[in-house]
Amino acid sequence: MNESSAMDLTLWQLLFAYVFIVILWVIVRVKRIPREKIIIISTLRMTVQLILVGYLLMVVFEQPHPIITLIIVLFMLGFAIYNVYKRASVTISLSIKKTIGLAMFLGIVISLIYFLFVVLQLDPWYDPQFFIPIGGMIIGNAMTGITLGVNQLLIGIKEQREKVEGALMLGATPKDASDSIINQAFDSAMLPTINSMVGMGIVFLPGMMTGQIIAGASPVSAVKYQIAIMLGVAGTVSITVVIFLHLAYKTFFNHRAQLKPFNE
């Protein structure tokens, strides 16, 4: 199998795939589950967004430019940060929002620089054909982990206020008083990545690898990329979550080492 064997779907073939959505739509309609509208909207959104991205990437790939590549990756990063805010299970304060933004920016930028320059060694370094999809995958996967870490930290502080204050009463520093909550948040941020590494190749074939194989790449080459990506994701989630947790716990205390009222 070689690169030229990549099979292009015809418009008709693609349209046949929409039959799945038609079936789904008919089922919810018959069952009177009030989700017809959201099914149509999400299908349309996905279609339009992907078509636009496809054309955008085609233009960017034809005229590679470092600034354009960076703008696209920064846009993805900004959108990921916004998504973490939106997916927080409790209301988050401005200082937590700033911390999330800073941690994600630092964690993702550090990991991406290392990944692109040391692991992939791209030439040119901004080669959009690699930079953008790989950046997107790392950002997207990191976003999921970070959201879990943020949620666990906020829920932990909310539900374990008495324990944190109890530790303060015993003479603990704010850091020591929040240690167990910080550790729980780190675990819940990392667990999905660790679980998916354990199941990878046996339980499921990851999307990127599947895509490369369908596009005609050798499975061994696809596997190498996938391993590198998984390691990159694990590294990014851990760096970002560590930065976030070590900045975020401080926002729950004032300079007198007193636990602030919730949501202050």
Next chain:
Amino acid sequence: MFHIENVKVNGIIEIDHLSIEANKVTCIIGKSGSGKSTFLRLLNHLISPNEGNIYFKGKNLSEMDPVQLRRYITMVPQTPVIFDGTVRDNLQIGQKLSGQRVSTDEELDRCLHQLDLHKTLAAQAGELSGGEKQRLALARAMLLDAEVFLLDEPSSALDHTTASKVIHAFVDFIKATNKTLIMITHDLALAQELADTMIDMNRFSKSVVAGGVSK
């Protein structure tokens, strides 16, 4: 030891002037909602007053290192805080958090027996009853090198006989080690029996002039 000057907390407490002596047992009484727990939280520096100053040994509480301060002035809340792990873990955590030497099993056992808590150190703390948890929290405080002990209704989950036994044991410990105890209690008879000084928090409502009531 403590001097409280013109302290106001969000309309809950208003104290013009109040002093609490060192090496004494001070009992705080008052109706529910009169601000007794808030008062102890102020002394432990878990909250700061909206106005006024609290001095500990002549130093303004707000200018002291809060973490070090809480190692001198420790507090046991009304609902005991139990950490994950065994009875031993829960007894030693206070010493670990405040950077003290950790007691041996023998010392821990002795402390538990003093408070009439007959549990093995390996027992899971989360499985203890409410009253047992309360005694475990008191035992944990006794193991600390603190000078001042702030107890918020330390016997609320205990039956009358056990409560009396436990509080007497704690007061004996305070007297023997020459420390200071400030304790909230609903048991007026016990307060009158054990307290060197009593503070009626009802007097610190906005309309009433503040002051300690000596026994």
